[in-house]
Amino acid sequence: MGFRSLSPRTQQIVLGLSAGVLFACTVVHHIHLEVWGGWNVRWREVLTELAVAATFGLVYQLLSDHFQQRKSGPIRALWSLSLVMLGIVFLSALFGLHYEKGMWFFTHKIPDRTIPGVLVICGMAFLQGTGGAFLLVQLRELVLFKRTAVTVRNWYMLLWSLAGTFGAVVLVKLIPIPYVVEFAIVFAGATIIINVFRLSWVAYLPFRQKLIGLVVSLIMLLVLFAAFSEAVPMRKWSFIIWEADPFVAQYSFALNLTLTLTLILGILYSVTTLLSLIFHLPTSGDFQRKTDDLAAMRALTQMVGQVFDAQHLPNLVLESVRQFVGEEQMAWLALSDARTGTLRPQVAAMTGISESQLTQWVDSEAFYAELQARREPLILNHAVRDHRIHTPGYEIGSLAMMPLVTRNEVIGALFVGKTLADGFDEDDAKSLGAFADQVALAIDNARLFEERIEKERLGRELAIAREVQKRLLPDKLPEIPGASLFASYEFAHEVGGDYFDFVQADVNRYSFIIGDVSGKGTSAAFYMAALKGTYHALARSDADPQTLLLKANEALSVQKEKNIFITAIAGLLDTSTETLTMIRAGHSPAIHIDLHGHVRHLREGGLGLGLTNSKILAKTFVPITLPLRPGDVFVLYTDGVIESRNAMGASYGYERLTEALKKCRQEDARGIHAALLADLNRFTGDLRYFDDLTLIVLKWHGKSVRTHM
Amino acid sequence: MSSFSVTFRTTPAAQILDLSGELDAHTAQDLEVAIQTSLSNGKFALVINGANLRYISSAGLGVFMAFVEEIRENGGDIKIVALQPQVYDTFDLLGFPHLFDVLPTIEEAEAKFMAGELRH
Structure with missing residues (x-):
């Protein structure tokens, strides 16, 4: 066991004792020599000197060990x-x-x-x-x-x-x-x-x-x-x-x-x-400022981890900036608004300068454009001479501009101004640049966090929308003499805006509608509800499909977002005249197949609802009236069926639907429906439906035959 | 999953937006931003080039509806050109040819803009 493996305390004692013994030897030597006049020989003198050297070598070691431990x-x-x-x-x-x-x-x-x-x-x-x-x-x-x-x-x-x-x-x-x-x-x-x-x-x-x-x-x-x-x-x-x-x-x-x-x-x-x-x-x-810079940077880095409030972050950032450049200076932060999608940054916070001063003095647009292109800090050490600065006097002597870049995108810019010219040296530029990177990160984090919250909020909204949607759908289909009818509604992971309904208009006439709102979530559910309101109000009194769709169009135009529209097919089945009348308003065409397997896609028709006023809409409408023969099958669906994809990314498409229909056309409505869905599921495999999916099958068996649906 | 991109070109006659990929509910916002940017730059004569557009959903179609009114009020128009057959079919089923100039080539759209004809 070596000396250094002993405990520090023991080491000290050993060192101290050795030094003491050696020192005592030298003292004895001197007393013996000087007082008692002892014999002096050269080797003894040398030995004593070596003892002295060892004594103070040990003392040095002792002190060194001691202070090493408490620096x-x-x-x-x-x-x-x-x-x-x-x-x-x-x-x-x-x-x-x-x-x-x-x-x-x-x-x-x-x-x-x-x-x-x-x-x-x-x-x-x-x-x-x-x-x-x-x-x-x-x-x-x-x-x-x-x-x-x-x-x-x-x-x-x-x-x-x-x-x-x-x-x-x-x-x-x-x-x-x-x-x-x-x-x-x-x-x-x-x-x-x-x-x-x-x-x-x-x-x-x-x-x-x-x-x-x-x-x-x-x-x-x-x-x-x-x-x-x-x-x-x-x-x-x-x-x-x-x-x-x-x-x-x-x-x-x-x-x-x-x-x-x-x-x-x-x-x-x-x-x-x-x-x-x-x-x-x-x-x-200068050294002090460096230390302060580091402190401010650390404070901001902590902020990145803690502040998830995009509203308050800009002010906190400027607070940190003031630690950099001092209270008397000006700074402002401009951010692009991710929600409105505008690329032009808006001033989010400022200090030492007012909004009106800012708009009067600084041509922000020009600077944004330059920063967008440069993606590097820009320092104007003689701001007064720059053509983009229009101060009445010497309010802005020098101006440092740092683009905020995150994930390869410029999301805004940080501006720091000083009244003095030549206010920023290279060191300042570097630290402000590093600071801006941290700011960008902080803002990006806060935004991602908000997005996440928004998503969760949307998630809850969707749950409500889905509930509403379920209630809007008919809980029971009418029994139509001479016909069989089957309909299904598959929910996608996001709420779509599919809607269908059947109403018995009078003894012999059955009205139906299928619709698809071009949007998802609550707004889609809202327009569905509006459509259902119009449909139910009119279907019983005036079942004429054209009037029905035009009225729905009017009802929708009152309060509608511009980019939302509804595609629909409205129809009327008359069992007494054995006819089916339909109008297609932008919707995926219904498919008709007869007993012999002749297929027809009923493409005649016009614009979707909510795209234009009813006058123009009416001109585009082409009613289809078909005589019903036993064995006729009509398939109505929303584009969720056609656009369902398999793992390879291929869409199901009209042809596959038509082929599947040909094979199962002999069955009744329920059987055909089941066969079509089975074929679709075989195609898509394990993939969930991206869009809501509505499938309605109506089969005419003939006036005399009564079939349960 | 779905990929979509828009690029800009400016010709003497119009601002051309080349779309490629799939325009659906998720990517519709990219097109919205692109059109908004064109309008902010004072460009109201827009040609939507669909030569490389593989798919469009109803949400994608809604984008055009969202802007067409404002564009026409400013004396401009959206002309849609060079659509692939399956994409044209989606436009056609919805009746969009009733509302928009849907043309075979960019040149025809430019010629119409040059001739001062904004709406058909």
């Missing part, structure tokens, strides 16, 4: 660094300034070569060594902010160069090689310079934090400088720092040199931080 922001790191260093300088000052005269609270100088003297020396060295380790650990967090492989490598180079300097000093004690220490110092200096320019955390700070950082780094600079001048008293300063902090130098010369380098690193880093913060202060507004 603070860059400013916090600067703060704690300043405070800790200040404490160390203060403690050093208590003892150190009066080193030569003695500690200030002792009245006399403690001789170096006494136990208290050595303990003070070692204690101060430990304090400063730990301070150096702390400095490195905190700087690491700053230097490795937004780390990359290169920055991590440079950082480790720095650590190794510090360790190398330490090692070089120890090395020359064993073998005096010239310039090894100097070389190590230069190398360490180079790595220090590389690392002090790692300041990527500065740019990400908001303005306030930068100001705070400025103050803190200034404090840190002063503190570190104090620590430095204490460690390296000026009067003893020479180019190479051989005579340095008296405490640490007495404890370990190598540690003293390494600490000095670390302090130089800290001071240089404070200087670059300070300068960088000063230079970045003016740009922090």
